[in-house]
Each structure stands twice: as structure tokens, then as C-alpha cells.
Amino acid sequence: MQRHFEQGILDGVRVLEVGGEIGAWCGKLMGDVGADVIKVEPPTGDPTRAYEPFYENEPGPDRSLFFWHYNTSKRSVTLDLEQDGGREVFMRLAAQADVVVDSHPPGYMDSIGLGYEAISKETPGLVMASITPFGQSGPYSDYASTDLTALALGGPVWSCGYDDHSIPPVRGGGNQAYHIVCHFAIMGVLTALIHRQFTGIGQYIDANMHAAANVTTEGASINWLVAEDTVQRQTGRHASVVPTADGQALCRDGRYVNVGIGARTEEQWIHLLSWLQEEGLIEDLGEFLDYPSREAMRRGDREAREQQRRVAEVMRELARRTDADVLFKRAQALGFQWGIVNSPEDVLEDPHFQARGFPVEVEHPDLGKSFVYAGAPYQFPESPWAISRRPPLLGEHNREVYVDELGMSTEELQNF
């Protein structure tokens, strides 16, 4: 039995990606595991080519680092879908594709004759996913949306921020609304591809970013659905119906460590006491030297809550005397679920992420350089995740796709 794959897990799957910024992560997730993802861009280029940050801080269609990150392992062709000729070419591309990922506004592809029904007429196995802010229909479907407004209206923002509610709630950083809806869209696409393996039939997927954020709020939804309770935001920890103790500690070096969950066994508690002894902090615990009873904690007894608060205070003092990295590693060695608050660049320097090969170098031959990119979200040791090529230059693959693969003449190519 052959157990090693040179190619990625989606090798042989061809994806067309069209539309706006929302769907790019979905295409990248497929491209980085071997799918052939063709990004179909308007002749002026995908709008995110104009997004900050830029290579050497200089704008230019091939210099957006935002575009770079979301478009690795893809090919780029330009095509004007507003023209009849462009639409004909799109139909030919679709006839050779397995998947179309579309993030135009709802109804746009239908309005130009490239809706699912039209493009799948000759290829009933085609899978198409439309990714939009509010789904294809409904009262908000024409509303404008960004990551911030999606996370506000969809619910995550309500749960994030600070204990002090005179400060606005906070959007979790990094354009996560786009990630959330793309995660659902690709689950739909893969489910559809598996279904097609058994039946030969493709299907249409309507992915709704507002709904996706709305089911990605954990306890906020469940507390309402089950008990009609409303969680309240708290600094650096879970929003909660009943307030909980502060879980973040500022360390000697100015960095933070999440110290949310302490000793969960009596053995861990004893280790903690000896650490506090070493630091001269044992007296600060006062009368609370016994291992806190989990039952009492669960019941939320007053004394248990008082102990929890006192322990948290002592932990914060311990942190003030210790560098974050030291605190994190020693606590973990004792079995505590603590975590250092890294910045994105700290991650690249961290030996754990390095040992896992998370920072990956990608060559940009046109610039004569290579750069370190974010790596694999999951590892398939036998059919590896890999950035197979740097993000494409605008229209870089027009000749390859239109002439070599679709068989157009070089003259026809002039029209693009």
C-alpha cells in the first residue's frame, strides 16, 4: 500500500475564485493543499491589491501584503465579466472547473447570466459557493458590510472588551468575520465534493457571513437559547452571566500571561505553594492554604469565591516579579493552563512554532527574494500542506490558462 503522497490532499481539484475580498481565504485554504485555484480578476485587478500594508510601504498592484497572504498558491487571470466575450470565456473556464467560489454581491452572477443554473447546465457536477455578508436573500441582503460591522451585528463584539463598560466593546482583530464565513463555505464545498463522489451531482451553496458570526459566539448564544441569560463582557476572559476573577497578569517585562485556570489537582496546588514560598509570597495567601475544594468552587460558595480572588491577586504579584516567558513555562511545567500573550511576530520567534515549521519561506523570483509567511493550520504528514507558489502577479497566468489550456489563439489573448 502506497502511504506517501507527493501532492496535496486536494490535488486535481480545480477552483475558480471570483468576486470580492470575503472569499479569498476559502480559495487559499484549498490552494495550499494542492487545488488548482484560478483567481479571475477584473482587468483593473482584485480590489485587495490596493490594500495595506505594501511591500516596502509603496502601493502597487503586485505589492499588497494583504493580497499576498490571502492569495498564495493561486494563479491569476484577468477577465471582464461585464462584456459578452468575458462571460463566454468564463463559461468555458467553468466547464473545466470543479468548484466556483463567488463573493460578488447577491444576485450579481445571475444578473450577468453566470448564476449557478447557467454555468452548471453543461457540467452538472459543478459545485458553486456564494459567500456574501447576509446570504442571497432576506431583509439585509443589500446592506453594506465590513468585518467590523459583521462582527458587531453578528454578535461577537458584544462579548469582547473590558470590565469597564463605559469603554466601547472591542472587535477581535484580524478580519475574523471573513475567516469565519470562509470556514463554513469550505466545509460546504468539501461536503458537496464528497457527495459528488458518490452521485456525480454538484450543488449550490449559499454562505451567510452574518449568520456565520452569529453561530460563532459560544456561551453568548447558548446562555440565551437555553436560559435567556445575557453574558457581559470582561477584560481578557470569557464574557459571563456571573462575573469571574481577572485572568490576565502583567509581568515584569511588560508582557501579559493568561493565568485563568490554576491548580486543578492537590499535587499542583502543593507545587504552587512551594513556588510561592520561594518568591516569599506564601503569607499573601493568608488563611487560604488548603487546596480549594472543586465542589465548593462549582457551587460558588462565598468562601470559595473569596479564595479564588485571593489566589488571583497573589498570582498577579507573582507575575509582577517574573518575566512572562519564565512564568508561562514554569506554570505549564506544573500543569497549569496558562498562556503567554504573544504578538504575531513573537510567534515567529517562538521555538514551538519553529519546531513545527510554522514560519514558511516563500520565494518571490521576480523580486529575487524570499519572505516568511504564516504556515499550515493543520498538518497532513502524508500529503503535505504547502504554499506551492507565491501570490500571482495581476494576469500572470493569462497565457497559460487561455492559450495553453483553453486553446485560444494568441490574437484572442490580445483582447484581455
Place this chain on the structure above:
Amino acid sequence: MCDFTGQLAGAGATRVLAAFGAQVIRVEDRLRQGQWDIFRGNGPWMDDRRGINLGGTFNNHNIEKLGVTLDMRKPKAKAILEELISVSDAVTENFSKGVLDRWGLSYEEMVKIKPDIIYVSNCGFGHVGPYSEYKTWGPIVQAVSGLTFQSGLPDMPPAGWGYSYMNHTGGYLMAIALLMALYHRHRTGVGQWIDMSCTDGAAALNGPAILDYTVNGNPARRPGNPNSNRSIYPKMAPHGIYRCEGDDNWVGISVRNDDDWAALCEVIGADGMASDSKLATVDGRIEHHDAIDERIEAWTSVRSPMQAMEALQARGVPAGAVQRPVDRIDNDPNTKEWGLFPTVEHQAMGKVRVDGMPIKLSETPARIKKGGPTLGQHNQEVFAEVLGIEQATVDALTEEGVF
């Protein structure tokens, strides 16, 4: 699917497959009443009843799954588990590193039982690397990966995520990896092991910030950063969350470009700002962001979030009320029309609402009708019918406490 997952980072993955029709058989430990999963027998509760089968979160994360119990301390249990694996397409777990190895069921052993098995093991830091023995839950994954750092306001501690965002997302990524492996297996006939680390998955969500550092040398750890209510990737201004009328009411507003800016100024009646050439470009607006924010808040603070949102949306400016759970679940017209929160029938709880599916598949729609399994609810169905064990043997093994 032979499913050992729990919490949300694991159970959330097999939840999606169950909703799309996979037969997910959740294996729990009778002796510990399945409480390896902290949500088993924990609130929120729908009424005054308490108990191992009545927790709202467990139900939400385990809809449409079958549940069996097996005591792996008993030697006979291993043979049953091997039978279950032999009829499964995948084995899924999010234990700490090494639990299945201790049962003698490493991936190598599983392959002997089912040559094309897919095995997904999801743990906070993965199975390789210096932190692989470290203990995690959502907030730790978020802290170590950089996500917590990126969420907050300047000169404040990290706000982070007010929930285990990475337990949701770790589950999504696990489901994605599993579906990819199933697709690949159907095509090639070969299964594989997938090493999932939630922390890797989380770190991969910071791509543009990582490149800004590796390519341009701009670290995220710099004065004035982060300010995650503003937008630097891409640059937009004004961009923020603004106070509205009433207690703890807010609206999010994003001005993407100069057209949005002109429209916003008109809606809020800021003629002076509209004609101010210093504010005509995004860079100018970023420079004067605080002054602009004050002017916007003068307008929002005498309106409800919905009034503000509707007035701006009428002119095409992205705006979204910061909705409370009741708003977005019970009173939101888009949610209602989508049918986002279905009611399931749970054996012990009765009828209860759960998170639905934000994707609609035209041929194979999601099905969310059955609640999460009570402890051992499907022992008979799975052991007798799926595995075909004789009834007398099922009864005897139940008696012996193997099931």
C-alpha cells in the same frame, strides 16, 4: 465516525459532519459519566433540573450524534473499540497527546484494524514541538497564537476574545481537515493521520500582520497598537464602535472610501467636515480620527443602534448595531428568515434551541433535529445493530460494566 471528541474544539468539528449526515458515534466513559468533556453535566440549564444529561452546552455541541459508553479500563472494551474502528471511516479525538497510544490504539495500530482509516487528533499545541505536552483551552490558544494581543485598545491590557473563539475555529479547521481527508481517501483509497494544533490554526489567522513584520519589519508590538476597532489592514477611516442612546448601546461604523465619507457626513449633518480638505483623504482622516469620532458620537449618542445603522445603511455606509444575544437571535429579521436557530428534540431536556448552520446546500441541506445524546443513549442501537453483537453478549457486557 468513531468519535472521542469533547468540549467545543473537537465536538464542534464532528457536529458539522453529523449535521450533514455522517453517522457520528460518540464514545464516552461511563465511570466518569463522560465528564472528561467539561460540558457534560454543566450549565446553562433550561429549567430547575440538574444532571449529567441536562447541560445546554453539551447538547448544543453534540446534535445529531449517537452516544455510547465504554469503559476502557476493562480489557474487553478494547476489542469492542477495535470492532467500532473496523467499521468507521474516521477516528476523531481532541485528548491531550498520547491517550490513544496508551490504549494501544496509535495510528499504526488502527491501520492494522482498518487500513484506510483517517485519524484526526486535535490538541492545543499539536503532537510535535516543545509545547506538545502543555495544557490548553481556548483562551490559552488565543494568547499564545497572537490573537489575544491583536484584540484591544491602545494603552490598555489585551481585551482578547470574550469567549473561546479558537474552540469554534479549531473545530471548524478540524472538520475541514477531516473532510479533505475523506475526499482524498475516496479518490485514492488511502487514509492518513492528521496532526491538528489549534494554536497553529490560530496563528495562521494573523497573516497580514505577520507579513508586515517579516517583509517590512513593522512589528505589531508598537506604540498605539493594537487598536482593533480601527482598521489598518486595509486602511479605513473613520472606523469604530460608537456610543448610542441608552445603557451599553453601541454601533459599529466603517467608512471604506471617499464616497462613504461624503455619505456619512451628509447623514450626520457634518457639512464642515465634508468640505474640509484635510479630511478628503483616508490618511487625513486617520490623522484627525479622534476629532471625527467625537463628531460621529455626538450624532450616534442621541440615537438607538438600530436608528443609526438604518440611517447610514440607507446611504450605503457599512454600519452594524452591536447586537445583544436577544437582538440577534430573537429579533433579527435576517436570522429569522434564514431559520438560523433550530429547535431539537433532546431525550431528557425536551425541545431546546441550538446553533444552526450558516450555509445552505441546495442538494444536501443540513439536518439539525436530534439533540445531543444522553449518556449511553445509543448503546443498544450501536452495539447490537451497527456492530451486530448478539443481544445476550450486549446484555452481559452491560452487566459487567464494559458498556
